[in-house]
Amino acid sequence: MEALRVGADAYASDLNPVAVLLNKVVLEYIPKYGRRLADEVRRWGQWIKTEAERELSEFYPKDPDGATPIAYLWARTVTCEGPGCGAEVPLMRSLWLAKKKSRSVALRMVAGNRRVEFEIMEDARAKDVDEGTVRRGSATCPLCGYTTPVASVRRQLKARRGGAADARLFCIVTTRPGRQGRFYRLPTPRDLDAAEKAAAELERRKAAHTGALSLVPDEPYPGETGSGALSISVLYGLKEWGDLFTPRQALALTTLARLVREAGEKLAEEHENGLAVAVQTCLAMVLDRHRSLSGIR
Numbered sequence: 001m002e003a004l005r006v007g008a009d010a011y012a013s014d015l016n017p018v019a020v021l022l023n024k025v026v027l028e029y030i031p032k033y034g035r036r037l038a039d040e041v042r043r044w045g046q047w048i049k050t051e052a053e054r055e056l057s058e059f060y061p062k063d064p065d066g067a068t069p070i071a072y073l074w075a076r077t078v079t080c081e082g083p084g085c086g087a088e089v090p091l092m093r094s095l096w097l098a099k100k101k102s103r104s105v106a107l108r109m110v111a112g113n114r115r116v117e118f119e120i121m122e123d124a125r126a127k128d129v130d131e132g133t134v135r136r137g138s139a140t141c142p143l144c145g146y147t148t149p150v151a152s153v154r155r156q157l158k159a160r161r162g163g164a165a166d167a168r169l170f171c172i173v174t175t176r177p178g179r180q181g182r183f184y185r186l187p188t189p190r191d192l193d194a195a196e197k198a199a200a201e202l203e204r205r206k207a208a209h210t211g212a213l214s215l216v217p218d219e220p221y222p223g224e225t226g227s228g229a230l231s232i233s234v235l236y237g238l239k240e241w242g243d244l245f246t247p248r249q250a251l252a253l254t255t256l257a258r259l260v261r262e263a264g265e266k267l268a269e270e271h272e273n274g275l276a277v278a279v280q281t282c283l284a285m286v287l288d289r290h291r292s293l294s295g296i297r
């Protein structure tokens, strides 16, 4: 960057292909195309947003009262192995939804029919909020108190390829027009129905998909190499990269990835090839930045 600022030719290298691509954008595309690149990224970003909303809005319905869901909170689950229990236990590290001086909201777990049900506590005080169910990979059942050991949790999740595809939706975060902050509510049949419809649509698209690469990435997820960054695959038993996502998440991400590609094709018809590639690269980076690996939505 400094070399570039004084007008020198700048060269950079890295072993990591992501870093190489970032360098290419910063050291090559931005100086070469400047304002035009920014304008085209903004224009085609808007196009992708409009197209994605048109295609995906039925799977992310607004609330009947006008609130807009901005996040769906899901938890992987295991079956409690306590004697005679067999309850579905959501794996949750914490029951806090918001923990600020001005706003504190938490979940309370209550016994349902062979599964944990939730209630939302507004103005939650620390002394009233229970611990999560997971500690060091083992899962404690709120119904019977039994702790299913980490080896069993791992075995159960591995059999379900990580458990993202049949995770439990437990909370929806919304915003409301004209109101500040976030609101929290429990899922309704409408929410579950939308997620199920998305899963069906993903299956339909998978079946209809052609091409050298699968619709959802089926490359093997890095295995048990002992690196901390890979511990999610060790604990959850993911087989493929696609196993990271819930079906609706995979539907949204594959839609956005396809639109980025289509934007690149349309750009190539309008502009010389270099600029089209630069814009498509920036759009792909925006998508990368927005996809969430930390949680499943």
Ligand SMILES: [Zn+2]
Binding pocket: 080, 081, 082, 085, 086, 087, 141, 142, 143, 144, 145, 146
């Ligand atoms: Zn139990």
